[in-house]
Amino acid sequence: MAKNKDPVNFLFNHKPGRFKSLEPDEELLKLEEEIKRRELMLDHDVRQWMSIAKLGNDKNSLWAKQQIQLILETDRIEDMTTGDVFRPLAPEQLLSQGDLLLFNQVDGSPWKIPLDALTRGVLLTGPQGGGKTRFLISICKQLDNADIPFFILDPKLGLKQWANYLNATYIDVDDISIDLSPPPGLTYEQFLPALMPQLGEIIGVIFGIELLQEAAQICIGQRNEYIKTGKQTEISVKDLYDAIPFVRNASSGRRAGYKDGLMTGLSRILSGSGNLFSCRKGVDLATLFNSNVILGCRSVVDDFAIKFLGLFMLFWLYESGRYSLPSNKLRRVLVFDDASRFLANSAGSEFSTKTSSLTNIFSCLRSSGNGFITTTQVPHLADPGIVALSHTTICVGGLHYEKDTKTIAQMMGLNKDQRVAINHLANREAIGISAGTAWPKVVHGHTVDVPEVK
Numbered sequence: 001m002a003k004n005k006d007p008v009n010f011l012f013n014h015k016p017g018r019f020k021s022l023e024p025d026e027e028l029l030k031l032e033e034e035i036k037r038r039e040l041m042l043d044h045d046v047r048q049w050m051s052i053a054k055l056g057n058d059k060n061s062l063w064a065k066q067q068i069q070l071i072l073e074t075d076r077i078e079d080m081t082t083g084d085v086f087r088p089l090a091p092e093q094l095l096s097q098g099d100l101l102l103f104n105q106v107d108g109s110p111w112k113i114p115l116d117a118l119t120r121g122v123l124l125t126g127p128q129g130g131g132k133t134r135f136l137i138s139i140c141k142q143l144d145n146a147d148i149p150f151f152i153l154d155p156k157l158g159l160k161q162w163a164n165y166l167n168a169t170y171i172d173v174d175d176i177s178i179d180l181s182p183p184p185g186l187t188y189e190q191f192l193p194a195l196m197p198q199l200g201e202i203i204g205v206i207f208g209i210e211l212l213q214e215a216a217q218i219c220i221g222q223r224n225e226y227i228k229t230g231k232q233t234e235i236s237v238k239d240l241y242d243a244i245p246f247v248r249n250a251s252s253g254r255r256a257g258y259k260d261g262l263m264t265g266l267s268r269i270l271s272g273s274g275n276l277f278s279c280r281k282g283v284d285l286a287t288l289f290n291s292n293v294i295l296g297c298r299s300v301v302d303d304f305a306i307k308f309l310g311l312f313m314l315f316w317l318y319e320s321g322r323y324s325l326p327s328n329k330l331r332r333v334l335v336f337d338d339a340s341r342f343l344a345n346s347a348g349s350e351f352s353t354k355t356s357s358l359t360n361i362f363s364c365l366r367s368s369g370n371g372f373i374t375t376t377q378v379p380h381l382a383d384p385g386i387v388a389l390s391h392t393t394i395c396v397g398g399l400h401y402e403k404d405t406k407t408i409a410q411m412m413g414l415n416k417d418q419r420v421a422i423n424h425l426a427n428r429e430a431i432g433i434s435a436g437t438a439w440p441k442v443v444h445g446h447t448v449d450v451p452e453v454k
Helices: 007-013 026-037 044-055 058-082 115-120 132-145 188-203 206-227 237-246 253-271 303-321 358-366 384-388 402-412 416-424
Strands: 100-105 110-113 122-125 150-154 169-172 293-296 327-336 368-376 392-396 429-434 443-446
Touching (some): 026 044, 044 058, 100 115, 100 392, 115 327, 122 132, 188 253, 188 303, 206 237, 237 253, 253 303, 303 327, 402 429
Parallel strands (some): 169 293, 327 368
8 A cells, every 4th residue: 555655556556445425425515516616626746646536445535535634635735825706726737728928827837828819908007116017028028029010009118129129110190191092992982971970989089070971082082183183192181171161051050169179179180299290191001000100199298199009000900901801810009008098988078988990990900810908097988999999908016096997807707805915016017817818717826027128
């Protein structure tokens, strides 16, 4: 029997009893229930002892139960000594089901998910200085190594210094313009009218869409006449603004009020973004989206302007891939480094508490192989549709505002003690959950180190 003290050898050497009672073993059922609750069923030794407890003779079964009780007692003691409300820890084998390293669990086990999981959306939150930027750097570096292009909208210039490290091109919006030209394969007649409801939603003039559509048709007509001369041009937001005064029957009544609202909203987009939307020949978005690009947007100061920038980027991709075959294979990743500004509902509109058209756009883009990472310090202000579509949620550092902790607790399914613990996470200390992956519960750990950039 000495050699049977090794559970591996013991499993193959023990002899089952001649007769096993058909009555349920209540003691073993209770042990099994706690094993499942503590997520220990995947532990190799536990599985061996459970097999012996179920199939062995009375003496061997008793011995196996004692070994299981020792394992459970050790786990209980660790609960008390660590005070970690996010236990039980995930089994190492379930954290290694992928190629993208998110962070390391508190026991040092790397937490990896499949790259393609990014098509289901990532919401990254945490306080200023908590470690969100370093987390993004580690993710984007892995994307570069995997030849997956990423496009980052950076409103605070926090990522500019990392451009070389990430093999990315840094572009300041002060140095470029973005026209309203359609994606390859589409015409202005197809693309521009479809964009107008999105633009009207951004500036909060949903009942003035008809005027926007008429202004768009004026711009299309003027462009068609211009290209008959043999020259080429595109259409800009400034052209829409200039065309609105020429819309018919908009000088009195409700249409006059709608016209004034449109003029005000468009002027905010133009004045709050420098020359970004004023020029007729802009950058090639098809090239940008297929390269590693960090777009510095610090000079875009107006809320309408920054929301339209984010929405136009998404809508352009949406229209370019709307008729392509569905795919869960990751093609590119878009990073919005302030979801509460780029992807928030328009304050003051009647839809401010509801999901916006962004929800439908995100759904379509996800099915065409686009991954998204949205970061915010105030998750409760992000568009609820975007939050709902973010199947991977990461919190780095402690949140303190009640609405924010409530949002994260609901997304992660946290209990009361875990919700309180969100307030006390240290810098680079992280919790996260990734629905649909091998381990569907909360992981607790620390983000990985990235080198200092000089």
